[in-house]
Amino acid sequence: MVSKNSIYYGKFDGFQSPMAPKAPRSLRRSSHRKSSEGSKICAFDLLASIADKLLQESESSTSSTSPQKDQITLPKESPHSDNDSGLEHVSDVKTNVKLEPCEAKNVDKMEGDLCNFNLFNSIAEIQTEGVNVKKQSGDFTASDPMESCVNTCVLTKSYTSLNLPSKRVNVKMGIRDDTKMRAFREKSHARYRRIRKMMAYRYQKVTLKKNYQLPNTTISETKPNENREKIYSKDRCQTEAPSKRRKLFHEKSGNGDSHVKFSIKSFKIPELYIEIPETATVGSLKRTVMEAVSAILGGELHVGIFLKGKKVKDNDRTLQQTGISRDSDLKSLGFTLEPNLFQAIIPSPLEKEAPFQDKNHEMIATSAANSSLDYHVDENQEFVPLQTELLKEGMSLVQVTKKCEASQRRIRRPFSVSEVEALVEAVETLGTGRWRDIKLRAFDDANHRTYVDLKDKWKTLVHTAGISPQQRRGEPVPQGLLDRVQAAHSYWSQHQRKHQTKPVQILAGSSVESVNL
DNA sequence: GTTAGGG
């Protein structure tokens, strides 16, 4: 039964989570680096329990049947019908992630066409309900890997990893220079939006109708004129500055005194697929799960609204006009999380003839898989091109997603001691305020270090030098360097823009060994 | 395009 090549496919049927506010940007990016980011650690712990359970259960598992191909139609609104979806090779793991309910402003933008959620920072508790892992022996069974991927991808709403055979999830992401990608994306925004629209149309028919309905959506009324702002819940997180968005609640309400109160107990996040070799360590499995979850939660999700089984598409109509009022039957109202950005759309077999590719850049447009047409295209919404090559390289969607995310916000790259050294020396020589020169002088070949980065680093260095060693974090910077930082900082604070190219030998005495011009 | 500073 145990095959050398066997691979575990763990399918997480979904994560349930209550509403949560948008995370600070600093928490929105996934990373497996050593870091002090609290949410990460938290999530790690949570997911560890899943991973442990998953692995544990897999010991006594049975093999599964082969996947059926081309079965890409799922019953509408049937979250648990995966066994009919050609995903039998994937085992069923139901996992609930309970999130700590958090404060009133859980909905970022009620008035708009979407709500941005980030559940990541609110994870408080995780539960493994019925873990049942089946082991898949041998190779991926579908004839055409890519085709399988397509189907799998589509079936799972393009969510997580592509089940590329013999490609393992590479936990360690390579560092890449995403500056150009960013620039390119920004400049091509409009064009890709067009592509995106086309894609959305093209893939309409192969896109899943399956949606993920909230298990527990309760609606109740509020008393008129009471807590206009606290529509969603009472303040559970005390300290939160008033948001600009909150205004939106008032301006367009126009519902008179009739308020509808929505208490969304939890959202369900679509499946999560994990593929990992048998020989992988438990730790790597944990990291992989972590990454997959982070990749999903790190991106922004759309929220769909269903009323009486029909999707509410018109974002401009009032609740009243839509039929969502205190007097109507609100039990038929449901909210769903939908995949949004950064998800790859791979040409399906149907579309192979005419793939929407930009020849020049060999990119394929991404699209909000099943929801593009249902939403207004938000002008502010990022549209991230996805390099087909990445997929062909065998990257999992998790990784691709990460890459795309990296295009949004550059990955964190802590300065090494030698970099700090170089920076300090350059500043000693050139002073602060000539960051471009400093860049050219000391970091000309370091493409990923912009002069703004250097400026920022200097800022933190000055700060670091001013605090006690106990309060410092990250790779420790030699005290000698910090002394030089402090010396140079105080020196250039006084000698503003004078004798800029003059070595700073004079400053603060001792630790300046030599300054080469 | 760079700087400077808050987020």
Add this chain to the structure above:
DNA sequence: CCCTAAC
């Protein structure tokens, strides 16, 4: 690391 006013 991001954003952006100001230059």
